[in-house]
Amino acid sequence: MLKKLRLNFSSLFGLLLLVLSLWAIASQLHQYNYRDILNSLAAIPKSRLSWAIWLTALAYLVMIGYDILGFSYINRSLSWNKIALTNFISSAFSNTIGFALLTGSAIRYRFYSNWGVSAVAIAQVIAFANFTFWLGMFAVAGLIFVINPLTIPTQVHLPFATVRPIGVIFLLLIAIYLLGSILIKQPLTIRDQVFRFPSLPISLAQIAISSLDWILAAAVLYPLLPSNTPLSYLDFLGIYLLGMFAGVVSNIPGGLGVFETVMLLFLSDDKISAAAVLGSLLAYRGIYYFLPLLLAACLLGIYEIRFRAARLKNINKRY
Template sequence: MHKKLQLNGNFLFGLLLLAISVWAIANELREYNYHDILRAIASIPLQSLSWAIGFTAMGYFVMVGYDILGFAYIHRSLHWQKIALTNFISSSFSNTIGFALLTGSAIRYRFYSRWQVSKIAIAQIIAFVNFTFWLGMFTVAGLLFLIHPFVIPLQLHLPFTTVSPLGWIFLSLMGIYLIGSLVIHRPLIIRNHEFRLPSFQTSLMQIIISSLDWIFAASVLYSLLPINTAYNYLDFLGIYLLAMFAGVVSNVPGGLGVFETVILLMLSNKISAAAVLAAMLAYRGVYYFLPLLLATALLIFDEVKSSTQYIIKK
């Protein structure tokens, strides 16, 4: 009886995920008219679009490393294909819909629990993945904000006029984390919860994987900007990270609106606003919409497969 209820619960949860994916796709099409997306992509050279798709594929491939490293951190093993499937679907949903702690976590719980991973282990992996996501941001942004500082738009209402103070803050946090992973070997007790810092080697791998994730994501949009853009990649990467930081902190799905505003404010003085908007529309389509579409198809296939198996067993 309990097993039957669990199967029905999993099936209903799967339908809920499908409904969320349909909503996310409809929301993308409503915010950016379907024909506008096609026109924006059509105006971009095929070579630039190919680069963008390639960087997107590499970015989502790198993201699989989050979960693989998470399993290594808790000393558990699972076939890499199962990890890759779970990570891709959860990343596609959380990147587009936002609220990663809800969307991505729910999908990870659904799939990993099916493969006999305990609730505690899943919670540890989720915490590890979400924490790792920020390490690359702090590392890459910290370095760039100090090497290539630029003025922060007044519209963001930040307490700094340039990004240099943010660079010092980010790198200081990273330094504290690395030193802690090197010298602290006992678990930390915070509010009756036990936290164990990863080894120094694992911490370095977290930084490398997360940094590559951010670098590839920025490369997607940069490759879609006009070829003769006045910004080199490092300058643009700093602007992109500031825009993404503002978008993620806002918790708006996909940083929608916040991200575009910062990019436009920073680039429109050297690149036409129309060209920037076209690139961002194509970026949304390539980096968010296409992976979500593929993830939804995989989710539907998985639900059909699971339902078929359930009917056969019944």
């Protein structure tokens, strides 16, 4: 009953954030019409779109490292091509649809179980991959927020003026995790679940791979921004990470609305119209989210057709 109430509260909270975000976006765009946004989208040079597509391919290639490290962590072997296929499809679906513990986990279980991986091992890989995702966010955002802190807009109404305190907290969490990897050798039992700290090399590899994932994800959007955007990549990276953190915490699929709200607050001004920024964000969503999802859906369909054909063949051989 308690779990059901928590799930309902999380869903309602996410829905509320979505509504507020859409309202904020609408207020930013009230002086523009949809043609302004489409014109801004069409104005993005093809060379920049090409860069964004190649960077997306590289980002999804890096994501395969999550599952490869996960299998190394549990001392289980599986061919890289199977891990790559599973990770790409699960990442594409969970990134776009959201609810990674449901979408990505279900796909991982479907594929890995068919290849003889036990349910316990799959659960460990899933937990490891999801934890790794956050390590990179904390590491990159922590450094950027401390070294080059953003000034938080007054509209956000937070108790601090810059994101530096958030960066300090993130870096402390990373330091605690690394110390745990060095000092804690015995497994920990939390709520009947056994947790074993990875070795220091694996922990460092987690942080490196996930950090590169976040850096590349931001790099996909950066060339799509209006050409007169007066931001270096490092300045933009801090804004991107803050927007993505808000989007992920909101539990809304892909951070839809929440991410756009943060980006509009920081990027649009007298020189750069909100319509131009939103055109860039639409291109980003199309390239980084929907294009991989389309490819993943095709691969999933091919896999299911071949899997069912193989099962029917085996059944016919028996009879």
